[in-house]
Amino acid sequence: xxxxxxxxxxxxxxxxxxxxxxxxxxxxxxxxxxxxxxxxxxxxxxxxxxxxxxxxxxxxxxxxxxxxxxxxxxxxxxxxxxxxxxxxxxxxxxxxxxxxxxxxxxxxxxxxxxxxxxxxxxxxxxxxxxxxxxxxxxxxxxxxxxxxxxxxxxxxxxxxxxxxxxxxxxxxxxxxxxxxxxxxxxxxxxxxxxxxxxxxxxxxxxxxxxxxxxxxxxxxxxxxxxxxxxxxxxxxxxxxxxxxxxxxxxxxxxxxxxxxxxxxxxxxxxxxxxxxxxxxxxxxxxxxxxxxxxxxxxxxxxxxxxxxxxxxxxxxxxxxxxxxxxxxxxxxxxxxxxxxxxxxxxxxxxxxxxxxxxxxxxxxxxxxxxxxxxxxxxxxxxxxxxxxxxx
Numbered sequence: 127x128x129x130x131x132x133x134x135x136x137x138x139x140x141x142x143x144x145x146x147x148x149x150x151x152x153x154x155x156x157x158x159x160x161x162x163x164x165x166x167x168x169x170x171x172x173x174x175x176x177x178x179x180x181x182x183x184x185x186x187x188x189x190x191x192x193x194x195x196x197x198x199x200x201x202x203x204x205x206x207x208x209x210x211x212x213x214x215x216x217x218x219x220x221x222x223x224x225x226x227x228x229x230x231x232x233x234x235x236x237x238x239x240x241x242x243x244x245x246x247x248x249x250x251x252x253x254x255x256x257x258x259x260x261x262x263x264x265x266x267x268x269x270x271x272x273x274x275x276x277x278x279x280x281x282x283x284x285x286x287x288x289x290x291x292x293x294x295x296x297x298x299x300x301x302x303x304x305x306x307x308x309x310x311x312x313x314x315x316x317x318x319x320x321x322x323x324x325x326x327x328x329x330x331x332x333x334x335x336x337x338x339x340x341x342x343x344x345x346x347x348x349x350x351x352x353x354x355x356x357x358x359x360x361x362x363x364x365x366x367x368x369x370x371x372x373x374x375x376x377x378x379x380x381x382x383x384x385x386x387x388x389x390x391x392x393x394x395x396x397x398x399x400x401x402x403x404x405x406x407x408x409x410x411x412x413x414x415x416x417x418x419x420x421x422x423x424x425x426x427x428x429x430x431x432x433x434x435x436x437x438x439x440x441x442x443x444x445x446x447x448x449x450x451x452x453x454x455x456x457x458x459x460x461x462x463x464x465x466x467x468x469x470x471x472x473x474x475x476x477x478x479x480x481x482x483x484x485x486x487x488x489x490x491x492x493x494x495x496x497x498x499x500x501x502x503x504x505x506x507x508x509x510x511x512x513x514x515x516x517x
Contacts (some may be wrong), residue, residue: 127347131355139325139363156371158378160313163303164378165383175199176251178213179206185226186261198254210240216251219239222402229266285354302389303477306379308450311473313371315442318411319418321367323435325360326418330514331431339514353508356410357419357501364411372403390480402486409493410469414438416500423507423514445470454478462488 179197184192184200192198203209208217218240222228228235237259241252268278333339342352379386392399426430445467449457454475461471461511468489475485505512 128351130356135359179213179218228333304307307477311470318364322364330422360415
């Protein structure tokens with residue numbers, strides 16, 4: 127009998143355009159937008175050029191060094207600082223008029239770089255100029271030491287180098303893997319919640335508003351069978367929304383990006399990772415749908431239920447801030463034992479190609495336990511007239 131209830135609820139929900147909109151269209155558009163946004167964050171600047179304003183000719187060797195950087199263009203302005211304020215230049219390089227003579231006579235002077243800390247292009251330009259000026263300063267010092275026949279090792283006794291433990295392409299893919307490890311669980315969680323939401327609102331609270339829940343209880347189906355049918359229907363929309371979202375994420379990443387798709391090369395582990403992710407998606411959808419059903423049961427109307435549902439979005443996104451800064455190999459065991467937090471932690475490991483049996487077991491087991499506990503609670507409320515009959 128629960129199959130009949132399940133098919134009925136699925137048919138009714140599919141007739142609702144709002145359900146289809148939140149289950150399919152919203153995840154699709156969200157995926158495309160986020161994929162292009164993250165790709166732009168890590169994309170090579172390429173031909174992007176930055177304008178540096180000056181009011182005086184730079185010393186010849188400094189001018190030559192700056193010109194060798196293809197992304198920087200030097201332009202002379204009567205009022206360089208105003209040019210930066212007006213957006214005509216990204217930064218202003220200010221130095222004394224006699225800078226060249228002062229260098230020749232070994233006199234020190236100050237160089238100021240003016241920019242906007244709230245503008246990304248200006249910040250990048252300032253950082254590039256700082257790096258160039260440091261190189262130029264080292265060159266000047268080395269020339270002076272060479273003129274006095276002093277070895278440069280006197281002031282540079284050692285060199286500090288930062289080496290990524292993941293060498294070569296693996297090291298370069300670390301940034302993209304990190305971004306996807308943040309993006310994937312956030313998308314999975316929000317898509318499942320939003321996909322199951324319309325059905326969960328209508329399937330109990332909506333029937334209370336329409337006063338049709340009493341007629342349903344008069345059918346031969348028991349309340350337990352009705353509950354199971356409704357729960358599976360809500361879960362199915364969550365699963366479908368999650369599959370659409372993840373599928374669109376992977377497809378758009380592979381087709382429309384250059385940097386992000388490098389992180390999706392899992393080799394022989396590809397199907398294992400997909401299998402674990404799919405299992406996590408299913409059990410997470412079961413848990414979310416049960417939470418949404420619980421809120422729908424205790425609500426007297428759809429409007430009241432909607433006010434409660436906003437809490438689930440917060441509950442789903444909040445764990446992202448706990449896993450964001452933790453490394454994939456540094457996640458403690460409790461990360462995988464706490465519902466909602468565990469899906470973020472597991473996805474983070476999967477995006478780095480890590481399949482930890484203990485983490486997978488804890489994630490699926492703790493989520494399954496949460497489903498059982500929630501089912502017992504909802505079943506208890508479902509059996510009581512106080513909660514199920516329209517007020």
